[in-house]
Amino acid sequence: MSIALVDFYPLAGLLSTVKYDDDQSSLVYVDPEKGPGAILIHASGTEEYKVTVNDIVTCYENSSRNIWSFFDMGELGVVNYDGHTRPLLSVQVTNLVDGVFLGFTMNHALGDGISIFHFIKVLSKVFMGQGAEIEKPIFKAMFADGYGPVLKLPYSESESITRFDVDPNLKLRVFHFSGETIARLKAQVNSNSNSNNNNNNNNTISSFQALAAFMWLSITRVQNLPGESNMHCLLIADTRPNLGTLFN
Template identity: 65%
Template sequence: MSNETNRPKVKIIAEYFIKPEYEAKQPNHPHYLSAHDLLHLSTPYMHRGLLYAKPPSLSSINSLVDNLKESMSMALIDFYPLAGRLSTIKYEDDHASWVHVDPDVGPGARLVHASAVSKEYRVTMSDIVTPYESISRFIWSFFDMGDPKVVNHDGHVEPLLSVQVTDLVDGVFIGFTMNHCLGDGTSLWHFIKALSDIFMGRGNDFVKPILKAVFADGYGPILKLPYLDSSEFINRSDVDSRLSLRVFHFSVESVGRLKTQAKENNNNNAISSFQALAAFTWLSVARARNLPGESDMNCWLSADARPKHDPPLPNTHFGNFVHLIMVTSKMDDLMKNGLCWAAMLIHKGVMGFDEKLVMADLKARSGKPDVAPMNRILDSFGNNPPLIFAGSNRFDAYGPEFGLGKAVTTRAGYNTWKNGRIVVNPGCEGDGSVDLQVCLLSETMTALESDNEFMSYIS
C-alpha cells in the first residue's frame, strides 16, 4: 500500500436507509437553514472517523451493524433533519432561490457495511496508525460519499448523514459523514456521542439537540440566495496530487513546554496551550515554506461562536456557528520575532473575537445570504494559502465506544485534503495531548519533517 496505484479496495457488503423510529414532535417543517449554514453549499461534506481494536466480545460485524441500525433509528428521533434531504424553491422573478431541509423527503440516513479484508488486501490497524501518507487517499474509502466531487448541495439527492462500518483484519473503522449545511464539528460530535450512548443503553443520558436556526433580528426564516441555479455557485475541485498528509502527536509534556516558552517574554499569562501550539506550528510551516521575507503568512483559527452570541447558545445548539479568526504576519517578522511574538499575535486575535463582532457578522450575513466560494478564495493564495486550524482538542472524540472500548485513534476524510489545512483532535491518552492532522505540499512536508526543532516536540 505504498503508492496510490496499489491501494486496497473497500468492498460494500450492504447498505441500509434509516428513518426515525417514530415521528417526534417536529416544531419546524421545513427545517430552516441559517446564513452560516448556507455558506457551505459548495464545500465538501464533513468526514470524521474512529478506529477501534476488535474486542474478544464482538461476535461479528453483522451484530454491530444490526445494533447500529436500531440505535440510528432512535437517535434520529431527536436529530430528525439528518434523515431528510435538502430542498430548493426557486423565485424566477427575483433570480433567487431558497434552500432548506425537508425532513420527510428521501429514504432516510444511510448505514453502510463494508470490508477491507479480501484475498488481495488485508488492511490492519497498523496501516492506519503508522505513517498516514502510506495510505493517504485510501482513507477516503472508509467514509461514504468520500468522493472529492461530492459537495453539500448534493444533499438534495444524497443522504444528509451516513455512517460506514468498515471491517479490518484486527479492527473496525466507523466513519461518519454529515452534510456541513446541517452543522459544524461540535454538532457532528454531539450526534456521534448521542448515537454511542443509545447504542450502549444510555439513551437517556445525552442532552438533546436544539434544532432552531439562528437569524439576526428582522431576518429569516426564509433566506433567499441570489442564484436561480446551483451551477452559479457550485465549484467542484479536483484532487491535488501534490499534497501529503501526516498526523503529528504532541504529548501533554510537549504542549506544556511550548506554553511555557510562548509566555517567557510575554507579560500576558493568558496565552493558552492551544495558542502556543498553533503559534509553534505556524512558525514551523512558515520556515518549511521558505518564502521571500515580504510574503504574507496567514494563520486562520476556527472558533465556536456559540458562547459569543447574545444571549449565549449552548454547545447542543445544532447548526454552524464557527467563525475564522484571521491572523497575518510578514515572513521576515515571523522569523525574526519567533514563538512568543507569534503566540501573542494569535492571542490578540482570539481576544478580539467577541460578542460585538459575532452579532455584527450574523446581521450582515442574514441580510445578504450567500455561498462561500472557498475553493476560489484559497486558490487565490497560490502555493502559500493560510494555515487553517479546524476541529478542536476539546471535542470528546474518545468518549463514543459503541461497545468496542475506547477508540485507538481518529481520522478525517477528503474534506481536509487542502494545502494548509490542519485538523485538531485530542490525543488518545487525553490529559491535554493533541493530534494535528496536517496537509501540505509534499516538498513543504519534507522540509517540516526535516526540521529538528519541530520534530523534537513530536511523540
Template identity: 45%
Template sequence: MMQNNPCQVNIISECFIKPKHRFDDSKQIHYLAPDDLIMLSLHYIHKGLLFNKPPGFDSVAFAHKLKRSLSIALLHFHPLAGCLATKKYADEHCSWIYVDSNKGPGARFILAQTDSLTMSLSNILSSFSDVVPLTRTLFDLGERGIVNYDGHYRALLSVQVTQLVDGVFVGFTMNHSVADATTLWHFIETLSEIYDLDATNSCPAMISRVPMYRTSFPEGISPNIKLPYVHPDEFISRFDLGVQLRKRIFQFSAETIASLETKVIAECSNDSISISPFNCLAALVWKSITKARNEPYDMLTTCYLVVNSRPHYNPPLCQEYFGNYSMMARGQCKTGQLHENSLGWAAMVLEQAVKAQDDQAARAAFKSYVKSPFVAQPGWSSSTFGSNGPIIIGGLPSRFDMNEPRFGLGRTIAVRDGQTNKDDGKVMANPGRDGGRSVELEICLTADTMISLLLDQDFMSYVS
C-alpha cells in the same frame, strides 16, 4: 452478496435508516443560516473512530444493534434524517435552500470489510508514513466531486462500519451545510450513549445532551435567506486542485503541549493575556510551515484558526446548538516578522485574533451575509494564492475523550479524517491517542514543502 470494490473494500450490506415516525410541522423544515449556506459548494465532513477488534466480534450483530440505535438518535437529530430542498423565485432570480426532515430515504448505513492484505491497525496508525490512500474508502461519499449541495439527492448522514484484519473502523459522513464538527461530535457521542443503553425501538432513549435548534434569527432577520442564484451551475463548482498533496499525521504528547505553553509564556512580554495551549501549538505549525515553504521575507503569511463561535456570543450558546457556528480568526504578518520574532510572539498574534471573534463580530458577519449572500468555492486558497496560500487549522481536539468506551468496543485508539476538504496548508486537529491534552495533527502540504518540514529539526523535536 459481497460486492467487490476496486479500492479493496468489500461492501457486505447497505441500507437507509429512518427515524421511527414522521416529524410534525415544527420539525419538518430546518432553516439554514449563513454559516450553513456558505458551505454548499464545499465537501462533507468525515470523522472516523478506530477500535481494536474485540474477541469473537460479530460484525452483523454489531451493525444490527447500531442501526437500531441510529433510528432512535435521528429522532433527536431530525434534520439529518431528511435532505436538502430548494424553492426557486425565477422572477427575483434567487432561491431558498432548506432541509426537509421528512423528505428523502434517511441516513445511509454501510457494513464493509477490507481485504486481509490491504488494511490493518498498523497501516492506519503508522507515524512513519503518509496517510494511507485507502483511508478514503472507510467513509461514504468520499469520491471526488461530491459537495454539500448534493444533499438534495444524497444522504445528509452516512455511517460506515468497516471490519479490518485486527480492528473496527466506524466512519461518519455529515453534510457540512447542515452542521459542523461540534454537532458531529455531539451526534457521535449521543449515538454511542444510545447504543450502550441498548435502547429498543419501542422505547426511545432519554439522552443526556439534547440538541438545541434556532427558534429565530438575530434582530428579526427572516430565516428564509434567499441566495442570488437560480441554477446550481451559478454557484456550485467541483474544484480539482490538480496538485499532488502529501498528508501526514504528527503526534504531540500532553507533555509536549505543556512545554510549548511554558516556552510561550516565558517569551510573552504581556502577562495580562493568557494564551491557550492549542494556540501555542498552532503558532508552532504556522512558523514551521512558513519556514518550510521558504517564502520571501516581504510576503504576507496568513494563519486562519477555525473558531467555534457558540461560546463567543453574549450570552454564550451551549455546545448542543445544532448547525454551523464558526468564525475564522486570522493571524497575519510579513514572513520576515514571523521568522524574526519568537514563538510567543506568533502565539500572541493568534490569541488576539481569536479574542477578536466576539459577539459583536459574529453578529456583524451574520448581518453582512444576509445583505450579500454568497457560496464559498472549494480550493479557493490554492486558486487565489497558489503555493503561498494561507494555513488553515481546524478541529476540536479537546472535545472528545479518547478513553471513554464507545459502542461496546472499548476506548478509541485513534480518530481519522477522510480525504475531503483538503488543500495545501490545511491542518486538521484531532485528540491524541494517549488521551488527555495530547493532539494529533493531519497536515496537508505539497511534496516539496512536506519534505522540508520533515527535515526541520526544531519542529520535529516537538513531535512524539
C-alpha cells in the same frame, strides 16, 4: 441507527432548493421526506488488505494508508450542495483484524462537530439500551436582527455552487500535539522571550499563542516564499459560541 434518527430526522433527508426567478434568489432547506434516507455501509477488508487497529493509528501519524477509505466521502471535490442528491449522513462500519472502525460523514450544512458527536453519543446510548437517557437535539433557528424565518439567498441556485479542483498530488497530514508537548513548547517560547527581553515575568505567552506561533512559522517556512511576500493563514476553532453571539 433508525431509532437514533427519530430525533435527528433532518439527517435522514436531503437538501431542496426553491427558486425565485423574479428577484434571482433562492432558498435552501432540508426536506426530511426526500431521498432514500441516511446510509449505513458495512465493509470488510480483502484478504490482501487486512487492517489492524495499530494500522489505523499509524495511518493518522504518517498517512501511509488511505484513511479516507474508511469514510463514505464520495468523489473528490464534493461540496455541501451535493446534499441535494447525496445522503446527509453516512455511517460506514469497516471490519478490522482486531476490531471495527466507525466512520461518520455528515453534510456540514446541517451541523458542526458538536452536532455529529451529539448524534454519536445518542447512537451509543441506543445501542447500549439506554434510550431513556437520550439528550434530544433542539432545532431552534437563529436569525439576525431584522430578518424573518425565510432567508432568501441573494443569488440564483447556479451561482451558489463553488467547486475547487483538488490536486491529486496533495497529501494529507494529521498532527497531534499532546499536553506534554505543548507544555514544553510554551516553556521554551517563554524562556526565549524572557532572555531576549530581559524580562523575568514567566509564562507571559499562553499555550495557544505558543502553538499558533509554531504552526505559523511551520506554514510560512514550508512555502519557501520571498521575504517581501504576504502570507495569510486562517485557523478556525470553536466558532459556535461566536456565531451564537453574532445572531443573538
